[in-house]
Each structure stands twice: as C-alpha cells, then as structure tokens.
Amino acid sequence: MWRRVASVSHLFSHSKSTKFNQQGASTFKIWETFTSESEIPTPSKGSLFVTFVLGGPGSGKGTQCAKIVEAFGFTHVSAGDLLRREIASGSAYGSVILSTIREGKIVPSQVTVELIQKEMESSDNYKFLIDGFPRSEENRKAFEKTIGAEPDVVLFFDCPEQEMVKRVLNRNQGRVDDNIDTIKKRLEIFDELNWPVINYYSQRGKLHKINAVGTVDEIFEKVRPIFAPLSK
Ligand SMILES: Nc1ncnc2c1ncn2[C@@H]1O[C@H](COP(=O)(O)OP(=O)(O)O)[C@@H](O)[C@H]1O
Numbered sequence: 001m002w003r004r005v006a007s008v009s010h011l012f013s014h015s016k017s018t019k020f021n022q023q024g025a026s027t028f029k030i031w032e033t034f035t036s037e038s039e040i041p042t043p044s045k046g047s048l049f050v051t052f053v054l055g056g057p058g059s060g061k062g063t064q065c066a067k068i069v070e071a072f073g074f075t076h077v078s079a080g081d082l083l084r085r086e087i088a089s090g091s092a093y094g095s096v097i098l099s100t101i102r103e104g105k106i107v108p109s110q111v112t113v114e115l116i117q118k119e120m121e122s123s124d125n126y127k128f129l130i131d132g133f134p135r136s137e138e139n140r141k142a143f144e145k146t147i148g149a150e151p152d153v154v155l156f157f158d159c160p161e162q163e164m165v166k167r168v169l170n171r172n173q174g175r176v177d178d179n180i181d182t183i184k185k186r187l188e189i190f191d192e193l194n195w196p197v198i199n200y201y202s203q204r205g206k207l208h209k210i211n212a213v214g215t216v217d218e219i220f221e222k223v224r225p226i227f228a229p230l231s232k
C-alpha cells in the first residue's frame, strides 16, 4: 500500500515530463507501426501504476475494466461516470457538463482532471484504470501537467464503427448520449481528437491495441497477458 499524501502528484514515481511532441502530420504512418507487443513494465508493489483505457463509444472499455478489476485488483476510474456523477450531484458544473455530453463533445480538461485527481486521492489502491481518458491531446496534456505523470500502460480497444453503434444503441442504461444523433457526433469527435493521443502513446511504446470484436471473454483473454506481471 502506498502512503497517502496531500496531493496525488507526489505519489508518482515518474518524473514530470515537459516534452510534448508537436507532431500530428505523420499520424497515419505511425498507425502502421502499431503492435500489440509494447513492452510491459514490471511494476513494483506500492508504486503507482496507471493504465489509460481508450477506445470509441461502445468499444467495450467499461466492460473490460470490470474484468481487469476483478482479476488484477485495479481501481476503476471512469471519466464518464465521474462526469455523470457530477451532473447528478447538481454541482455548479453540472448543466454545462450535461449539455456538452448531450452534444457529443468533450468536457474541458480542467474539470475532468480535477475529478480524476480527487478520485485517485480518495483511494488507497496504487493500481488505477483511467477509463475514457484522455480523449484528446488537451486531456492528455492537462493530466500530465496537473498530476505530473504518464501512464504505465495504454489500452486501446479497436472496434469497427458499425459494431460500436450497435452496442451503444443496445446499451440500455438510460444515458442521454446513447442515441443515434449523439453517437454520430461522438464518433466524429473520436476520429478527430483521439487518434493523436493513440499515436502519441504508440510512439512511446506504451500502446496495446486490442481487437475489440468477439465475446467479452475472448477479448479479455487478449487483455489478460498485458497485466500478467501484476499480482492481485
Ligand atoms: N465484446 C462485446 N460484445 C458484445 N457486446 C459487448 C461487448 N463488450 C461490451 N458489450 C456491450 O456493449 C455495450 C457497450 O459496452 P461498454 O463497456 O459500456 O463500452 P464503452 O465503455 O467503451 O462505451 C454494453 O451494453 C456492453 O454490455
């Protein structure tokens, strides 16, 4: 168990990175170099271990996070859940978050990162799955700046659009953004803003691209080896 201190940024074993790549033009070339065999860091118990979980809407992030939690003892921090909780709590940010989500857009990073930071600080765990974040370069840079750390592992659930739309429309959780109009916008925004993030982590050898088509268990069998070095 790691020691609780006032700010979560002190808990990160990594030094704060000031190097932000300005690339973007060569993203498609980078995409071709993707492998699912990025080097897996061997974590030492007690030092913070952060996994970012990326993928389009309906790609199965939340479903696979639940399985990773069960098998490997991570704490699941879902950016979307935190934002929905904020709406439900009637906070000052609530109405702007709601309209942003309804429009399929991304909530300003400052709001999301603050919620993630609070959630991490309130946990005694040292292994975190940050689900649905970062969804943009702005998100990514804000996390690095505020938390002062980079993820150890980045999962990317790669799913065809048609399958994502089908899953979201069948999700049945009463979400304001699970309708065809909002999904179309979310997919456009995903295309525009998420690829630079994916390419960034691919270049750094942290990205694990997982084909998200198949049964939940089949997909988890592709995820499991990534975390095998971690004990529960
Ligand atoms: N491998 C899968 N095959 C079919 N349906 C799935 C699969 N994984 C998840 N689902 C379902 O698809 C919907 C979206 O999954 P979810 O985990 O919420 O995705 P995300 O968090 O990426 O939006 C849910 O209703 C879930 O039960």
Ligand SMILES: Nc1ccn([C@H]2C[C@H](O)[C@@H](COP(=O)(O)OP(=O)(O)O)O2)c(=O)n1
Binding pocket: 055, 056, 057, 058, 061, 062, 079, 080, 081, 083, 100, 101, 104, 105, 106, 107, 108, 112, 131, 132, 133, 134, 135, 139, 177, 186
């Ligand atoms: N980093 C994030 C994550 C989610 N949001 C907003 C915008 C997203 O469409 C909604 C829902 O996110 P969530 O991760 O729950 O959605 P999916 O699980 O991918 O369907 O929340 C955000 O603005 N910034």
Ligand SMILES: [Mg+2]
Binding pocket: 061, 062, 080, 132
């Ligand atoms: Mg989700």
